[in-house]
Amino acid sequence: KYRLKYILKLPGFGSKNEDALNFGSFIHKIFELGYKEKDMKSLLRIAEQERATYKVPFRDNDRMKSCLENFIIWNQGLGETMSTEQVVNVPMDEKHDINFIGVIDRVIKGSDGGYLVIDYKTSKREKKKKTLMDDNQLKGYAWAIHKLYDVPYNKIYCAHYYPVTGNFVAVKFSKFQIDRWKKVQTEKVWRIRKKKKDEFWAQENVFCDWCEYKEACPRFESESVVCQRIDEQKALKKAQKS
Numbered sequence: 001k002y003r004l005k006y007i008l009k010l011p012g013f014g015s016k017n018e019d020a021l022n023f024g025s026f027i028h029k030i031f032e033l034g035y036k037e038k039d040m041k042s043l044l045r046i047a048e049q050e051r052a053t054y055k056v057p058f059r060d061n062d063r064m065k066s067c068l069e070n071f072i073i074w075n076q077g078l079g080e081t082m083s084t085e086q087v088v089n090v091p092m093d094e095k096h097d098i099n100f101i102g103v104i105d106r107v108i109k110g111s112d113g114g115y116l117v118i119d120y121k122t123s124k125r126e127k128k129k130k131t132l133m134d135d136n137q138l139k140g141y142a143w144a145i146h147k148l149y150d151v152p153y154n155k156i157y158c159a160h161y162y163p164v165t166g167n168f169v170a171v172k173f174s175k176f177q178i179d180r181w182k183k184v185q186t187e188k189v190w191r192i193r194k195k196k197k198d199e200f201w202a203q204e205n206v207f208c209d210w211c212e213y214k215e216a217c218p219r220f221e222s223e224s225v226v227c228q229r230i231d232e233q234k235a236l237k238k239a240q241k242s
């Protein structure tokens, strides 16, 4: 994927989970625009405005409605919203230009000065507290909030909110856990930096079913198919330019 996307800059092939990706982005957008709304009617109006952009089929209506109903109830009890879809870019090692970059779905400030970082998840697989304690994305968010808002780790909760079921799972990280996370991530950056561009072998992983380059991936296709598909994408790229 790295070679196809960033070196050859070829267009992707789409993903067989594209519908799920679109549905997730659609729900995120409704929550981003409608976090102040208090009734279903207003959220449904936003959904209708956004539906065409995310190509969400009408068969997904029931799932969408339960997400919105759950959201209305859950949203009522939250504190002050500090941001939605906040882009964060926080240096981890300024001298060597290593930054943590991410987009946080929502940041809430409680009346006690604590922060709640929320990541909306529309996938079917929900994580338990124990698994979330190992979540690198949430650790990064905790680090970013700690730096940006100058708040101690014991006042930062990081959570997954699953609107399909209404489940909410929150965890807190210690300074020790975040320091360890930073060390491991920084070492990973150096390992990647030391590699040569042709040392990025395709490695099968949990995200392969979401990968838009899977159709030209040597882990899943023969060499001849990979070559043929790359040639086709090169031709497509050329045609798109002209």
Ligand code: SF4
Pocket (backbone or CB within 6 Å): 001, 002, 202, 203, 204, 205, 207, 208, 209, 211, 212, 213, 214, 217, 218, 219
């Ligand atoms: S399908 Fe998986 S292994 Fe292949 S390029 Fe995509 S992410 Fe990498």
